Amino acid sequence: MAGRGSSQRTVTLLLLVPFFLWLFAFLLLPAIMMLISSFRNEGGQGFTLGQYAKGLTHPLYTTAIRNSVLLSLFSAFVGIVLSVFAAYSFTTFSAKARDRMLSISNMMSNFSGVPLAFGFMVLFGTNGLLTVLFKRLGLPFLAFDLYTWKGLALVYAYFQIPVGILMIYPSLYAIRQEWKEAASLLGASAAQFWQRIGVPVLLPGIVGTFSVLFANAMGAYATAYALVTSNYNLLPIQIGSMVSGEVFPRMEMASSLAVILFVILTIALWINERMLRLARKGL
């Protein structure tokens, strides 16, 4: 019996081997190699902090980091505001309508990267549908240039909305169902409800979702890459061009920038974890 049990246990543990091998080969090993390479000289030798020093002081890279952070903060802010309004409005409809709205929103989260860039060119490009429409209507000031920061910010805000709705919907649904009716039975006005209960209870979820959206935009590469003819100076774009765009790949510099990006993303996601824990405790 004991023999059978232990051999069964061996078989059980053997079944875990493929997963760990895969994880090691395609996640942990690349991460380790990237980390090692970020401390090497150009050419891959020796040990240096020079790549990080350059990454954090050279104007080209500090601008890239700043641009990425600003764009991500802005798009996450617009994204969270619109998501909260939309998701809350969803909760006021019947179960069937709600499910349909959520499905549409979730489905549109697949409209990202290259297709998204193309879709916005059709709308806001030089001869875009809305560009022509606004000009005809005598509102040329509405027809802005897609290939500027303003255009990029709009596109980034767009792809944040489905993700934001997906993440914030459950907490809004919970609040709507139970708390609001209780509050109105006790005679609280809508404003009082949101001020005293709604916003404080939702805050961890909102902050958490905000940090996920921030991370989502920080790591985004495809949309900006596909949209822009004249290069935007964004952190992921810099990394990408060093690895695959240039004649001589600059692996070490790319690695240190990638580690910097990784650290920023980890902080943002860590904040989300904290907030999730806080929200669970609160409810």
Next chain:
Amino acid sequence: MSAVPVQTERRRSGGRVWHSLVVFVVLGFLLLPLLATFLFSISTEWDRTILPEGYTLDAYANLFADDRFLSALGRSFAVALLTVAISLLIMVPTVFIVALYVPRLEKWLQTVVLLPFAMPGVVLAVGLIKIYSAPPLAISGTIWILIGVYFIIILPYVYQSTRNSLRSVNAAELMEAAEVLGAGKAAAFLRVILPNMLPGVLVAGLLSFSIVFGEFVLANMLVGGSYEVVQVYLYRMMAGDGHLSSAVIVTFFALVLILYALVLSIGARMSGKKQPSTSGKEEPA
């Protein structure tokens, strides 16, 4: 659940207009680029007027006559199918074993599966290119590196939904019952647990399929033209033929639509089969 008391209904009629408006504007904004792309794909000339000057299906005819597109489509299907199949084949037993027999690993596993969120494509690519461009494992530029890394990309979703469906079938109790009745562990898992988990796992598979199918960054950086998938084909066509590109996007979205319809019908069947118990109270991912 759906019946709202009449009084509150009347009091909220102003709110009704507002909420309908919000939903209309936000969903409209989300759908707008796709609708415009669709319109562009069936238009003849469209650069001076507000609406297209004429309509045609030429772009689709050209697209599906293009061998390069058909090959790219085939490759995308191959990558997505293989990745999802391998992922489910490995992850379902792994999640099951860890949850029931090696619970010490569970916490660690939960953290590890979140790592891909901190390592987006452009970060992952840096390390992958370094390792897999040179012998002994020079798989850069082949389908294998894509399958390898897409397994990681979909890991958070596959893990989460597998874990959720495991929780919802009460795996520990079912296993115990099956073993008391004399079934071995393997038989109990294959005959009792797996069939019960299947709908949830299938949903995870379909969603993962759509993620892999739409992935561009790694496909472009790691493989590019040597194993051209649909997204890379689209990127390369974009500068040249707008009508063709928009037809590619609409085709891609038709596929996404089918996948989501399948997900919804599985979801409907699941909630139909189960009694209105705790099934809706699963932890959101």
